[in-house]
Amino acid sequence: MKSKAEQAIERISEIRYPLILQGCCIGVLTGIVVSFFRRILIAAESLRDSVLREAAGGAAESAGTSGVPGMQSPGTAMMQHPRMxxxxxxxxxxxFLGTWLCVRLVPLCAGSGIPQVAGELKGRVFQPWWKVIPAKIIGGTLAIGAGLSLGREGPSIQLGAMVGKGFSSLIDRLATEEKLLMTCGAAAGLSCAFSAPLAGAVFALEGLHKNFSTDVLLGSMAASIASDFVAFYVFGLTPVFDLSIRQALPLSLYWTLAVLGVLLGFFGMIYGKCIAFTQDLYDLIPSKAGRLAVPFLLLIPLGLWYPMAMGGGYRLVTQVADEKFVLSALALLLMMKFCYSILSFSAGAPGGIFMPLLVIGGIAGGLYFTAVTQILDIPQYYIDNFVIYGMVGYFAGIVRSPVTGVILITEMVGDFTNFLALSVVALIAYITADLLGSVPIYQQLLERMLRKDPDCGMTDQLRRNKVLLESDVYISSIMDGRRLKEMKLPRGCLVVSVLRGPEELVPGGDTELKGGDRLTVLCNQGRMDEADRILKKMCRTERIR
Incomplete structure (x- = not known):
């Protein structure tokens, strides 16, 4: 009988087309699960909006928690109707009680879910998919539906990854294949949450694997497209943000994008530091219930006097683009949304920061445009453009996945005329955040999670599972032109294949590597992260000559 290591090496060489087929199956299943999650969240948020409108005494047309200006405060009506x-x-x-029970019984359902998925792909985390899926759906619905400033997108990515893991378990796949199927599921989850199939596939490469792989790309694309078909069937073809962008920004105004990119990169660095600081403060509260109680208690004054800060804030973006806020109101909205989003997420409730940070970025873009128009004579219809520029820049500065950001915003808005401008803002914001020493937010969250619980469900048996890693040898990297034995991989790791163009070499210690080679490394799952760090340093870092 072949060992698991031999099976892994044999199967990975023939996985491309089976992975595409399995990705389609996972995409459909993920589409069903995430569409159900979206549906019940929409129902819960609609109910919350209706209650707040009723509490406001049937004020003039408004969007409840979305916060259309003009909605009367529900505070007075509440005082007049104590039973309500x-x-x-x-x-x-x-x-609150339901959310706390979910987090207490299934700790890995807390937070966004993206750090948990990234940790499992690195061999550092084990998630019981049969527990995480129901806990995430129930806990996320209760927390987001109640009004916490959280998004559904991170949870959708985790749900998709768990669907992929469950599918892998049912068809008895090996550890390497399981991780590929989890990646397909994660891509499908993002695709269904945003109706953005290309962004889902790109995020799988840029945000999770951080390494280009044709197999991962094809499998993720198949899953994303299949998931998007389900989303289109359930929710239709309307873009997530239905903005009326009239035309692209003229080149003569591109200097304003450079300033905006720098500001958003700096703002993104501040966001990451505020998340870390707030989590440190919450750690002073000994119980999970006490930490969760803070954002839930804040819902009372917010619901009575400033409901615009509640919820994910999807409709806030279109309201800012419709110029329904003056400069001072935008500044207040930005501050309130920024603070409450951080307080909601840092408490550990099941919900993500994907959408809140896009909304905050959109508000920041609208605020920047409104301030600039006080000085320059710029047509007012360009505010739609600056709203999406703010979204992509803030995303790139915090998540540090600029390509995903540009493609995601383009798909969400349904307009390609601003592709160049979006790319400029994303690049400048990324560089600014990087120069300021900001850590990508999901890496920061994963490192914190592993510091608090180094095991995260992993056992010695799981750590001994054999997995395969792939890495390109970049031109001018440290290993370009050097012998394989100089790489110094961790003990128990073995390079089993060197692919050079169409030719596959049988590697030995004296094999000389060249830029463009693709390595396949066999290692224990518990050594994956360490091996990947060495591969990144030796094969994907340019040599200083």
Whole structure:
């Protein structure tokens, strides 16, 4: 009988077309799960909006928690109807209790879910998919539906990855194949959450694997497209942000994009530091219930007097683009949304920061445009452009996946005329955040999670599972022109294949590597992260001559 290592090497060489087929299956399943999640969230948020409108005494047309200006404060109406206030407090307490139970029983359902997926792909985390899926759906619905400033996109990525893992378990795949199927599921989850199939596939490469692989790309694309078909069937073809962008920004105004990119990169660095600082403060509270109670209690004053800061804030973007806020109101909205999003996420509730940070970026872009128009004579219809520039720049500065950001915003808006401008802002924001020493937010969150719990569900048996890693040898990298034995991989790791163009070499210690080679490394799952760091340093870092 062949060992698992031999099976892994044999199967990975023939995995491309089976992975595409399996990716399609995972995409459909993920589309069903995530569409269900989206549906119940829409229902919960619609109910919350209706309750706040009712509490406001049937004020003039408004969007409830979306915060269309002009909605009267529900505070006075609540004081006049104490029974309604008591009922809402009971519902809020129920949402808090349900969220706390989910986090207590399944700790890995807390937070965004993207760090957990990235950790499992690195061999550092084990998630029981049969527990995470229901806990994430229930906990996320209660937390986001209650009004916490969280998004559904991170949870959708985790749900998709867990669907992929469950599918892998049912068809009895090996550890390497399981990780590929999890990646397909994660891509499908993002695709269904945003109706953005290309962004889902690119995120799988740029945000999770951080290394180009044709197999991962094809499998992720198949899963993303299949998932998007389901989303189109359920939600239709309307873009997530239905903005009326009239034309591209003229080149004469591109200097304003450079300034905006620098500001957003700096703002993104501040966001990461605020998340870390707030999490440190929350750690002073000994119980999970106490930490979760903070954002839930803040819902009371926010719901009564400033409901615009509640929820994911999807419709805030279009309202800013429709010029429904003056400069001072935009500044207040930005501050409130920024603070409450950080307080909601840092408490550990099941929900993501993907959408809140896009909304904050959109508000920042609108604020920047409104301030610039006080000085320059720029047509007002360009505010739509600057809203999406703010979104992509803030995303690139925090998540540090600029290509994903540009493609995601383009697909979400359904307009390609601003592709160049989006790329400029994303690049400048990325460089600014990098020069300021900012750590990508999901890497920061994963490192913090592993510091608090180094095992994260991993056992010695799981660590001994054999997996395959792939890495390109970059031209001018340290290993370009050097012998394989100079790489010094961790003990128990073995290079089993060197692909040079169409030719596959049988590697030995004296094999000389060349730029463009593709290595396949066999190692224990527990050594994956360490081996990948060495591969990145030796094969994907340019040599200083």
């Amino acid at each position: 206030a008591v009922l809402l407090l009971i519902v809020l307490a129920g949402c």
